[in-house]
Amino acid sequence: MLVRNKQKSKNSTAIVAQPVSQEKKREQENFQDVLILLRNLIEREEKTILMIIDSLYGIGSASLIDKKINSKALNGLLKSIRMFPKPVFKIIALRWVKQKSPLIITNWLFRKVKF
DSSP states (O other): OOOEEEOOOOEEEEEEEEOOOOOHHHHHHHHHHHHHHHHHHHHHHHHHHHHHHHHHOOOOOOOHHHOOOHHHHHHHHHHHHHHHHHHHHHHHHHHHHHHHHHHHHHHHHOOOHHO
């Protein structure tokens, strides 16, 4: 694996290839391995992730209604209808988790083990 550095001269830009150290190469391979493992885990545990999303939606929507709505009557009405947009939220949230969370978690883990 080579890393390319651009070196500018007066008339043109030359690309100079520099070899990547074995340690960096191994670190990048390990990063990719962890990323693949997390993606596989999320695919296998989709039901568990949906249950987590359900719980967070229930807690978050009730908390938001309590925080933003002062009227008792309106508060109760909104809490009774808060579950209607839930299926749409679950689809969007699951798609986001599948796309973004493996990379976020992998980056977080590698920041924790690097000094």
